[in-house]
Amino acid sequence: MKAIQAALLGIGTVGGGTFEVLNRNSEEITRRAGRPIRIVTVADRNLEHARKVVRDRAQIIDDAFAATQDPQIDIVIELIGGTTVARDLVLSAIEHGKHVVTANKALLAKHGNEIFAAAQKKGVMVAFEAAVAGGIPVIKALREGLSANRIQWIAGIINGTTNFILTEMRNKGLSFAEALKQAQELGYAEADPTFDIEGVDAAHKATIMSAIAFGVPMQFERAHIEGISHLQSIDITYAEQLGYRIKLLGITKMREQGIELRVHPTLVEADQLLANVEGAMNAVLVQADAVGKTLYYGAGAGAEPTASAVIADLVDVTRLHTSDPEHRVPHLAFQPEEVRELPVLPIEETVSCYYLRLSVSDETGVLANVARILAEQGISIHGIRQIAAPAGATRTDVIVLTHETVEKQVNTALAAIEALPAVHGAAVRLRVEHL
Ligand code: HSE
Numbered sequence: 001m002k003a004i005q006a007a008l009l010g011i012g013t014v015g016g017g018t019f020e021v022l023n024r025n026s027e028e029i030t031r032r033a034g035r036p037i038r039i040v041t042v043a044d045r046n047l048e049h050a051r052k053v054v055r056d057r058a059q060i061i062d063d064a065f066a067a068t069q070d071p072q073i074d075i076v077i078e079l080i081g082g083t084t085v086a087r088d089l090v091l092s093a094i095e096h097g098k099h100v101v102t103a104n105k106a107l108l109a110k111h112g113n114e115i116f117a118a119a120q121k122k123g124v125m126v127a128f129e130a131a132v133a134g135g136i137p138v139i140k141a142l143r144e145g146l147s148a149n150r151i152q153w154i155a156g157i158i159n160g161t162t163n164f165i166l167t168e169m170r171n172k173g174l175s176f177a178e179a180l181k182q183a184q185e186l187g188y189a190e191a192d193p194t195f196d197i198e199g200v201d202a203a204h205k206a207t208i209m210s211a212i213a214f215g216v217p218m219q220f221e222r223a224h225i226e227g228i229s230h231l232q233s234i235d236i237t238y239a240e241q242l243g244y245r246i247k248l249l250g251i252t253k254m255r256e257q258g259i260e261l262r263v264h265p266t267l268v269e270a271d272q273l274l275a276n277v278e279g280a281m282n283a284v285l286v287q288a289d290a291v292g293k294t295l296y297y298g299a300g301a302g303a304e305p306t307a308s309a310v311i312a313d314l315v316d317v318t319r320l321h322t323s324d325p326e327h328r329v330p331h332l333a334f335q336p337e338e339v340r341e342l343p344v345l346p347i348e349e350t351v352s353c354y355y356l357r358l359s360v361s362d363e364t365g366v367l368a369n370v371a372r373i374l375a376e377q378g379i380s381i382h383g384i385r386q387i388a389a390p391a392g393a394t395r396t397d398v399i400v401l402t403h404e405t406v407e408k409q410v411n412t413a414l415a416a417i418e419a420l421p422a423v424h425g426a427a428v429r430l431r432v433e434h435l
Contacts, residue, residue, distance in 0.1 A: 004033075004074045005040045007043065007068070008058075009079060010078070011053055012044075014310065015053075015077075018079070018307040019054065019057075020304075040072070042059070043066070068092040068098065069096050075098060075317055077101045078101070083111060094115070094118045099126070099127070100127070103128070103131050103306055105128075105131040105132060106204050127317055132158065133156065133205065133300045134298070135299045135306060137296070137309065137312065138296045143333040146286065149288035149290045151286060151288045152253065153254065155249050155274065156249065156282070156283065156284035158202050159196055159300070160282055162199075162248040166236075167278045197228055199225045204220065206262075209252060213252065215338055216342050217341065223262065226265065238397070239267050243270050245267070245275040247265070249433065251264075258344060259343070260344070262347060262350060266433050269434065281299065282298065348407050348411065352407065353401065353434065354431060355429070355432050356401075356410075357399050357428040360397075362394055367384070369422070373413050373416045377409040377412050379405045414429060
């Protein structure tokens with residue numbers, strides 16, 4: 001059968017990996033797809049680099065828009081990244097009747113609603129397995145494998161850079177700045193690591209998972225995002241002593257009143273599988289009503305792991321290329337007319353357990369006052385620990401672990417606690433999830 005023709009936009013790390021794996025495994029991939037898949041055009045601004053990777057195996061151009069308009073192209077693979085040119089390219093490809101495969105999480109989290117609506121109108125597919133957790137087929141699992149279930153919540157380590165940094169901080173006792181430097185030297189973190197360390201990349205991915213798990217539009221602008229740049233080594237140490245590890249989790253939960261969508265450093269019990277995902281690896285834990293918990297683990301980034309997801313999408317699109325658009329898997333897992341506008345709850349309305357670290361004067365009545373204020377807000381204490389102050393010290397750390405409570409009650413309690421004369425500075429507040 002005639003090969004399906006693809007244009008690859010951007011031949012950086014993932015583009016190069018995709019080109020290589022598609023060539024290397026072409027026989028196996030053709031046996032699966034039912035016809036060969038050929039990248040016939042590669043568009044990249046850096047023609048010299050593109051020539052080095054591609055050699056004479058495809059046409060090389062520097063105008064990606066020409067590829068989105070080329071009548072010979074069936075599938076456009078967008079691996080340029082960003083949300084400006086990439087958005088225009090994806091919309092142009094759709095407008096010209098091409099299917100799209102993309103790894104661009106930022107683009108989908110911010111403009112997915114517009115892109116999927118355009119694709120729906122044109123009867124083309126937009127596939128995005130590589131956008132979340134790199135090589136782990138978690139989009140496939142959420143959209144298809146779990147379609148019998150009501151999905152209740154998802155909690156994932158979906159940013160390898162921050163997981164590497166947190167692992168180094170815990171294992172080697174490094175500060176955040178030292179661990180970040182090491183991540184940059186080893187090539188895990190970008191020169192500008194802001195999106196990773198401030199939780200934005202994880203929030204893009206959590207937004208996408210939330211939409212396909214619950215059948216709601218992409219609501220990235222409503223996600224609560226906290227990164228790890230303010231995390232102190234002392235809290236990693238105290239958490240460890242209390243039987244927890246700190247992970248940057250992307251969390252989305254279905255609650256009666258709406259959806260929780262949040263990214264933040266989180267204490268997870270040390271014996272949980274998720275707590276033991278180390279280095280740059282990713283893992284996503286899904287709780288669903290029929291199947292219970294399922295866990296998806298693997299490489300969340302890198303040339304060939306991400307290429308694995310891109311090519312799986314190419315195979316899916318190739319198999320369904322000639323099918324009736326109404327009988328394909330819907331973009332957001334739910335039929336478009338069934339996608340519902342459920343609100344994302346403000347962070348003050350979310351429910352969690354908390355780790356609170358207070359710096360207090362080591363004197364009579366401090367703990368009694370703290371306990372009284374928590375009780376006044378209906379916050380139940382799960383555990384409390386005073387770190388023995390060294391001889392001669394007048395201040396000491398007190399750690400309080402709470403049971404589940406609504407965040408706004410913690411805010412009110414902390415304002416009152418921080419106003420006590422015996423409490424010094426702002427409390428450190430981290431969320432705890434019992435998964
Ligand atoms: N920068 C991401 C990470 C990979 O560190 O996991 C691409 O989303």
